[in-house]
Amino acid sequence: xxxxxxxxxxxxxxxxxxxxxxxxxxxxxxxxxxxxxxxxxxxxxxxxxxxxxxxxxxxxxxxxxxxxxxxxxxxxxxxxxxxxxxxxxxxxxxxxxxxxxxxxxxxxxxxxxxxxxxxxxxxxxxxxxxxxxxxxxxxxxxxxxxxxxxxxxxxxxxxxxxxxxxxxxxxxxxxxxxxxxxxxxxxxxxxxxxxxxxxxxxxxxxxxxxxxxxxxxxxxxxxxxxxxxxxxxxxxxxxxxxxxxxxxxxxxxxxxxxxxxxxxxxxxxxxxxxxxxxxxxxxxxxxxxxxxxxxxxxxxxxxxxxxxxxxxxxxxxxxxxxxxxxxxxxxxxxxxxxxxxxxxxxxxxxxxxxxxxxxxxxxxxxxxxxxxxxxxxxxxxxxxxxxxxxxxxxxxxxxxxxxxxxxxxxxxxxxxxxxxxxxxxxxxxxxxxxxxxxxxxxxxxxxxxxxxxxxxxxxxxxxxxxxxxxxxxxxxxxxxxxxxxxxxxxxxxxxxxxxxxxxxxxxxxxxxxxxxxxxxxxxxxxxxxxxxxxxxxxxxxxxxxxxxxxxxxxxxxxxxxxxxxxxx
Amino acid sequence: xxxxxxxxxxxxxxxxxxxxxxxxxxxxxxxxxxxxxxxxxxxxxxxxxxxxxxxxxxxxxxxxxxxxxxxxxxxxxxxxxxxxxxxxxxxxxxxxxxxxxxxxxxxxxxxxxxxxxxxxxxxxxxxxxxxxxxxxxxxxxxxxxxxxxxxxxxxxxxxxxxxxxxxxxxxxxxxxxxxxxxxxxxxxxxxxxxxxxxxxxxxxxxxxxxxxxxxxxxxxxxxxxxxxxxxxxxxxxxxxxxxxxxxxxxxxxxxxxxxxxxxxxxxxxxxxxxxxxxxxxxxxxxxxxxxxxxxxxxxxxxxxxxxxxxxxxxxxxxxxxxxxxxxxxxxxxxxxxxxxxxxxxxxxxxxxxxxxxxxxxxxxxxxxxxxxxxxxxxxxxxxxxxxxxxxxxxxxxxxxxxxxxxxxxxxxxxxxxxxxxxxxxxxx
Numbered sequence: 003x004x005x006x007x008x009x010x011x012x013x014x015x016x017x018x019x020x021x022x023x024x025x026x027x028x029x030x031x032x033x034x035x036x037x038x039x040x041x042x043x044x045x046x047x048x049x050x051x052x053x054x055x056x057x058x059x060x061x062x063x064x065x066x067x068x069x070x071x072x073x074x075x076x077x078x079x080x081x082x083x084x085x086x087x088x089x090x091x092x093x094x095x096x097x098x099x100x101x102x103x104x105x106x107x108x109x110x111x112x113x114x115x116x117x118x119x120x121x122x123x124x125x126x127x128x129x130x131x132x133x134x135x136x137x138x139x140x141x142x143x144x145x146x147x148x149x150x151x152x153x154x155x156x157x158x159x160x161x162x163x164x165x166x167x168x169x170x171x172x173x174x175x176x177x178x179x180x181x182x183x184x185x186x187x188x189x190x191x192x193x194x195x196x197x198x199x200x201x202x203x204x205x206x207x208x209x210x211x212x213x214x215x216x217x218x219x220x221x222x223x224x225x226x227x228x229x230x231x232x233x234x235x236x237x238x239x240x241x242x243x244x245x246x247x248x249x250x251x252x253x254x255x256x257x258x259x260x261x262x263x264x265x266x267x268x269x270x271x272x273x274x275x276x277x278x279x280x281x282x283x284x285x286x287x288x289x290x291x292x293x294x295x296x297x298x299x300x301x302x303x304x305x306x307x308x309x310x311x312x313x314x315x316x317x318x319x320x321x322x323x324x325x326x327x328x329x330x331x332x333x334x335x336x337x338x339x340x341x342x343x344x345x346x347x348x349x350x351x352x353x354x355x356x357x358x359x360x361x362x363x364x365x366x367x368x369x370x371x372x373x374x375x376x377x378x379x380x381x382x383x384x385x386x387x388x389x390x391x392x393x394x395x396x397x398x399x400x401x402x403x404x405x406x407x408x409x410x411x412x413x414x415x416x417x418x419x420x421x422x423x424x425x426x427x428x429x430x431x432x433x434x435x436x437x438x439x440x441x442x443x444x445x446x447x448x449x450x451x452x453x454x455x456x457x458x459x460x461x462x463x464x465x466x467x468x469x470x471x472x473x474x475x476x477x478x479x480x481x482x483x484x485x486x487x488x489x490x491x492x493x494x495x496x497x498x499x500x501x502x503x504x505x506x507x508x509x510x511x512x513x514x515x516x517x518x519x520x521x522x523x524x525x526x527x528x529x530x531x532x533x534x535x536x537x538x539x540x541x542x543x544x545x546x547x548x549x550x551x552x553x554x555x556x557x558x559x560x561x562x563x564x565x566x567x568x569x570x
Numbered sequence: 571x572x573x574x575x576x577x578x579x580x581x582x583x584x585x586x587x588x589x590x591x592x593x594x595x596x597x598x599x600x601x602x603x604x605x606x607x608x609x610x611x612x613x614x615x616x617x618x619x620x621x622x623x624x625x626x627x628x629x630x631x632x633x634x635x636x637x638x639x640x641x642x643x644x645x646x647x648x649x650x651x652x653x654x655x656x657x658x659x660x661x662x663x664x665x666x667x668x669x670x671x672x673x674x675x676x677x678x679x680x681x682x683x684x685x686x687x688x689x690x691x692x693x694x695x696x697x698x699x700x701x702x703x704x705x706x707x708x709x710x711x712x713x714x715x716x717x718x719x720x721x722x723x724x725x726x727x728x729x730x731x732x733x734x735x736x737x738x739x740x741x742x743x744x745x746x747x748x749x750x751x752x753x754x755x756x757x758x759x760x761x762x763x764x765x766x767x768x769x770x771x772x773x774x775x776x777x778x779x780x781x782x783x784x785x786x787x788x789x790x791x792x793x794x795x796x797x798x799x800x801x802x803x804x805x806x807x808x809x810x811x812x813x814x815x816x817x818x819x820x821x822x823x824x825x826x827x828x829x830x831x832x833x834x835x836x837x838x839x840x841x842x843x844x845x846x847x848x849x850x851x852x853x854x855x856x857x858x859x860x861x862x863x864x865x866x867x868x869x870x871x872x873x874x875x876x877x878x879x880x881x882x883x884x885x886x887x888x889x890x891x892x893x894x895x896x897x898x899x900x901x902x903x904x905x906x907x908x909x910x911x912x913x914x915x916x917x918x919x920x921x922x923x924x925x926x927x928x929x930x931x932x933x934x935x936x937x938x939x940x941x942x943x944x945x946x947x948x949x950x951x952x953x954x955x956x957x958x959x960x961x962x963x964x965x966x967x968x969x970x971x972x973x974x975x976x977x978x979x980x981x982x983x984x985x986x987x988x989x990x991x992x993x994x995x996x997x998x
Contacts, residue, residue: 354833356974456867464957469986476596
């Protein structure tokens, strides 16, 4: 089939036409010396993106049996997808089309009409040279497995399991300890704003157990995961029996929770196991078992100090929930024995939930002493501190309760390595975009929920788990197929020297190494066509489809061709 | 039994847009109702977003474009929901769509119509910092890029014989015969994502606001600094071309009245401090604070950087004893320091971090939808469940700041959570 290029120049109303001489563009493109032997159809149009314009374009492609298409119009951000949509209605492969931006890059930035027109011609010429080197690409449809693997059966994992499991979707919930429920199970009482007792959590746990579509594996860790969104092959390992289980899932949810900073590692916190110094978690446990605080000698304390921000400086972030849970503990102490002296040592009160201020105010009305410190140190039960005003003071209490910073679980690092994920500098998982893609990871099909992405409370962990469920239920629809990226990298096996440079730069884990043949292989279902590997390959054996060297060279060569000077 | 595969989403801010795109990808038909003539909500008001100082437009504009080009999403601007009846899976919705008087197909957004309009009015969207015409787009880069004619102010629509915009329009896009319409649609579920406003009804006179020049609320300051704002980001003192050489940000203004921490003000104030330095590198910046709230893993670093390189941090012990006065052309901020003693800061400009509040009109909408509000006026979620995004009416979900103040990531997470709940409901 001989080549026939259609070039359509959009006037964009006055946007292009008033600053670019569209008639001259058409005339000069028709006469291009190096396209003499090619058949060209060059036309202008008032507004290609309009309903009428799209119909016009569709007819032109069909009637002229175009093999290549150029739309000289606006920025691809505006209407690339519009024109791709038109191509898809015709027999023209959408990868045989190219948009050329003569609005933002010519009309809108050059006041001299002559020069704007010259530049538009040059850009279109450059686009034509490129489009001749483009190749048709075809989308593939892949079957998917709608089932989901969830790592960690804390509150986030449980919620994700309950939201996702259904008649069309199985959930595999794995937990490294021997019990489902995670840390939330230990809590004495949930904050008032959450309005419920641990009974609510218990109910969720029993729902998990009774749900026929949820398969729970306790004492189980992840051994290996390979694959991609829609098709993961997972190996699980029972930590006791060492037995391995193979399962298939379409997505992986990481809900492996958090751990606590070791307060004893701080130089200014000097205490031993015989001192009455406890973490908030231990205090909650006392309340849960005994409904009261008990010192090592079995007596109840008559004075208690609560210390905020333990290890905050060391970890480099605020743990977000400590202020409100220490207030909850203060409230529990007061409720149990109003005569107990309560000292609350804080730095800044961080109360980011709308219900928190009210609770804080009710506590302030009770005889709880809130003390803002600049510096604090601990020796046994004795506390030295500098007040905000600069005054240095010392006090001694019966019991000290610490709010140690939340830190990433050790398993986070293991999972990072196994799944080739990125971590934030704090050690938590890194989202692809903290604002607009907050529960995903850099690997499609792997999601994060709960305190493994940032310190958070129970209600947030639950909402994050539901958010992950939202992501999965819109990306992995039972019975439907997925279409992976088409513009992916490919390795020319004959040239690959097996240096593995590409493996280091691939952010998506899309390249693996074939040891037997000693070459790298791209998994097209995972690759997103970012081109990192192309730049890293010393032997030039990788190319990204639709962005090949020859395509880019043709485009750049024409754009920079020596001739009359273009300074813009 | 669900008769409908459609979803109604009210509000086109970041939450509404995220939920719309996800549901569309899952094959649902979305009616995205927005009361303003443009989509994007409050996120398009910032030039940059914290903590990475990413360009906000670059973040949001592709999402807006995707919404407008998505064939499963029907965007209804200048529209409000006026009725909701039926049951989950089978709701009937009434939507009042105001006339735009400009043909959205014909109009290219060339902007020739508004300079010729003889009527001027306050631009509420721009915090009344500038005027706009009776035919207008609220800000540069508004999407959809089509102006709207204010029915109450337009001379022609009120019996006059003005024809100036019609003459200026090269596309015959102006259509005075356009009428308000009431649409009726069927949906299976409803997501409310009406966002927030900043408090307008708190008394700021003690802070000099409204009495003295160069005292702004944080949202005004955001618009003053924004490249798509009324002054294209050129931050100057009123009626001069002088950049401020000292700016004080007062934290937690109005928190006592609102009754809660708005959770975003500390971080955006640090961002604003960066803006000041970017505009004038030798400017002095003060953050006058009481409690610093940094509720995410990456926020403390931004705070420490701001403290080290950008701003002085000064603690005040009581917000009720802060006063802003004028002395000899200077603004004087008087505050009680860490010992409770009165101290002052001199400044050119003062910025007040006023509370985030439920968006204007939420009370009326809640009545139409028959859902409960909490004591602050935000949409109440069911109290029997922890971390719920379900409202008091079955089949109606809530996302983003209409549920309470939150940052962009938390709003997006909530929106994604409503999608899970919506899909479960529609698949029942």
